[in-house]
Amino acid sequence: MNLLNRSTDYAVRSLIFMANDPDQVTSTAEVEKALMLPRPFLRRIFQALEKAGYLTSIKGHRGGFAMARRPDEIRLFDLMVLFQGEVSFGDCLFRKKICSCVKTCPLRREIKRMESGVLVRLKKLTLQNLLRDSAGKRGTGA
Amino acid sequence: MNLLNRSTDYAVRSLIFMANDPDQVTSTAEVEKALMLPRPFLRRIFQALEKAGYLTSIKGHRGGFAMARRPDEIRLFDLMVLFQGEVSFGDCLFRKKICSCVKTCPLRREIKRMESGVLVRLKKLTLQNLLRDSAGKRGTGA
DNA sequence: CTTGAATGATACCATTAAGGTATCATTTGT
């Protein structure tokens, strides 16, 4: 199982990388090289980040992307929503409909309880928190 | 996202159902009828539960399955392992190999922290806990 | 004023896993 999918994961890694030089313009090519992530995929991710307001894009020769928000304004939770949709552990599995017993289902109740614990943490966790630890210069980033 | 997949989910529902009459032999046909779950799929699930020691099977006409363990000995966590494999939030996504930075990756560290919170709960949670709440007779089970 | 390096927008593709079905053999109560 994975809490994050690739898009989210790559987005976080890239943002950490870029946040080490917040004013610099970074091209997908650079990120590809530095983090060894596939460029076309990165492009799609960055475009999404741009649309969502995390990055600004600079077009043309020597273009690229630059941070549009401070790292403490970027929450992991929001990135997950962006790339994975609703974050939830307990989508009812009962034949795709909500089963009649949602309200009382003890199993779901427990699952939801665990979910909310994780959600609290995810919503608190910002890029800044991750940066603090990954300390320092542009290297492997993570 | 879902913490449980269908197999686990159906397994839990079925076990709850069966545990309401622990000594009775229950056929997949009955469970299909009562819980409206697809019989061939249930069969596969029950066979797995039997192999893993949760159920005993009675072959032949009027056969079926019976509980082989007490509900307080059946942990959700173990069912998940059985039907979903290792329970983990943070399988490294970095191109399928463990990336060089596993040890220090701040992202992974956080993910693992959340994971362990959930694992603690999952390992504590038994069928008995779920039964207590679902209270009573064989009905919709949940 | 052309060239090449970059993004914008989008369509396409391939693989895998999940969910589910089908089949044939065997067992066993009636």
Add this chain to the structure above:
DNA sequence: ACAAATGATACCTTAATGGTATCATTCAAG
């Protein structure tokens, strides 16, 4: 003997994920 059950296993279908490709546009630099 028959019907109703499991044992074992192979097969199928679909959707999501991860990733690629393409064409148009922008723009700095020579």
